[in-house]
Amino acid sequence: MRIRPAIATALASTVVIVGGFLTIWQASDGFAAFTTETARRLAVERAPRPIPAVDIVTGTGMGVPLLSAGRPLLVEFVYTSCPTICTSLGQEFLQIQSALSARGLVDRVRLVSLSFDIERDTPARLAEYGRHHGADPVIWTVGRPRQANDLARLLVAFGVTVVPDGEGGFVHNAAIHYVGADGRLSRIFDLGEADSILAHLETAAP
Amino acid sequence: MTPTRSQPIFLAVCVAGLVSLASPLGRQFLEASLVTHMLVQMPLLVFIGMGFGRISSAAAAPYVATWNRGGSTGLLLTLGVAMFWMLPRAMDAALVDMRFEAAKFVSLPVAGVALAWSYGQASPIVKGVLNAHVVSALGVMGWAYMAAPVRLCNAYLASDQEMAGAGLLAAGAVTAAYFAMRIVFFGATRSRYIRTSSASDDASIVAY
Numbered sequence: 500m501r502i503r504p505a506i507a508t509a510l511a512s513t514v515v516i517v518g519g520f521l522t523i524w525q526a527s528d529g530f531a532a533f534t535t536e537t538a539r540r541l542a543v544e545r546a547p548r549p550i551p552a553v554d555i556v557t558g559t560g561m562g563v564p565l566l567s568a569g570r571p572l573l574v575e576f577v578y579t580s581c582p583t584i585c586t587s588l589g590q591e592f593l594q595i596q597s598a599l600s601a602r603g604l605v606d607r608v609r610l611v612s613l614s615f616d617i618e619r620d621t622p623a624r625l626a627e628y629g630r631h632h633g634a635d636p637v638i639w640t641v642g643r644p645r646q647a648n649d650l651a652r653l654l655v656a657f658g659v660t661v662v663p664d665g666e667g668g669f670v671h672n673a674a675i676h677y678v679g680a681d682g683r684l685s686r687i688f689d690l691g692e693a694d695s696i697l698a699h700l701e702t703a704a705p
Numbered sequence: 706m707t708p709t710r711s712q713p714i715f716l717a718v719c720v721a722g723l724v725s726l727a728s729p730l731g732r733q734f735l736e737a738s739l740v741t742h743m744l745v746q747m748p749l750l751v752f753i754g755m756g757f758g759r760i761s762s763a764a765a766a767p768y769v770a771t772w773n774r775g776g777s778t779g780l781l782l783t784l785g786v787a788m789f790w791m792l793p794r795a796m797d798a799a800l801v802d803m804r805f806e807a808a809k810f811v812s813l814p815v816a817g818v819a820l821a822w823s824y825g826q827a828s829p830i831v832k833g834v835l836n837a838h839v840v841s842a843l844g845v846m847g848w849a850y851m852a853a854p855v856r857l858c859n860a861y862l863a864s865d866q867e868m869a870g871a872g873l874l875a876a877g878a879v880t881a882a883y884f885a886m887r888i889v890f891f892g893a894t895r896s897r898y899i900r901t902s903s904a905s906d907d908a909s910i911v912a913y
Binding site: 501502504505507508510511512515516518519522523526527532533534535536537538660662664670672 | 770771772773774775777778781782784785786788789792793794795797798855856857858859860861862863
């Protein structure tokens with residue numbers, strides 16, 4: 500017996516609709532994340548990711564551990580010759596730094612501006628970037644990974660993509676990353692969310 | 706397409722196109738920028754699929770007609786594949802994950818085949834809705850890519866994104882103009898319906 504075309508087509512079309520719906524549902528985290536950046540933010544909130552314990556070179560030329568036990572971090576990725584977005588990131592950090600000082604929360608968190616331009620960002624330039632943005636070394640560290648290998652591991656762990664813009668600069672995800680006291684990346688904030696960040700720091704376990 | 710002597714040449718062109726798009730050099734060249742990735746490589750993959758579909762539609766008709774009445778299954782498949790690859794993160798994933806890249810090179814030509822097997826059998830209303838949908842989707846996507854305050858693809862520059870948006874708008878305008886011209890000069894919908902509906906009747910006769 501032959502199946503009637505109307506029924507066969509209805510069946511096949513239903514399979515295609517359900518299959519397509521499920522595939523796109525799966526690929527967009529339940530219609531929640533259409534871009535890689537949104538997906539990254541969702542992923543770290545659902546499953547905080549361990550950040551590799553590497554040393555970073557600071558403006559003094561000294562190596563310091565990126566992670567400090569028991570103290571959460573706010574990390575932003577920059578490069579010191581960046582004319583645009585990194586300046587906004589710097590301003591945001593300054594605002595957070597001032598707010599933390601005012602509320603007496605200086606020991607609650609460390610701010611880290613992490614350069615991915617390990618070729619050009621010498622300690623002198625890192626120091627200059629810190630001075631320029633008003634970084635207080637007690638709370639705000641400006642540094643870069645010691646070697647390319649460490650940088651690659653950090654970029655993968657944070658999920659940051661750096662694309663050369665063809666004019667000596669870079670394009671990268673601009674965000675502020677919260678690494679908890681356990682050394683895991685668990686929240687990613689947008690620029691302009693300083694208030695949410697401060698609220699998160701106050702509620703997060705010290 | 707009725708069998709002609711030019712058919713093997715047409716087939717060879719489609720195969721050569723697919724091979725060169727999938728070659729490492731072709732991929733590197735077209736995937737370096739969002740504009741060529743989205744507006745050259747991906748449409749070409751669909752067009753090549755449509756080429757394969759045209760050659761094979763008559764031969765396939767007896768087998769698929771029962772399951773694809775009015776072209777609905779095939780058109781839904783094409784729409785689903787198109788929607789999937791409209792996810793910015795799907796394109797990002799294709800650049801870093803070979804599974805996604807392979808899926809792209811399979812699913813887009815398959816969508817083209819499905820489109821070629823199905824469009825001619827669709828009713829004029831379905832065709833009209835589809836045509837309008839393509840134009841509006843290109844317009845909305847173009848606007849979204851141009852106006853988005855953030856980068857949609859992590860792997861591409863913001864300037865690329867604006868250009869791609871402009872390209873999508875242009876593609877939408879060209880498509881709209883093409884549909885309009887067809888109606889003006891050929892009164893397309895009506896005459897095509899008569900021709901294709903008889904063709905699909907033939908197909909269903911064969912299927913029984």
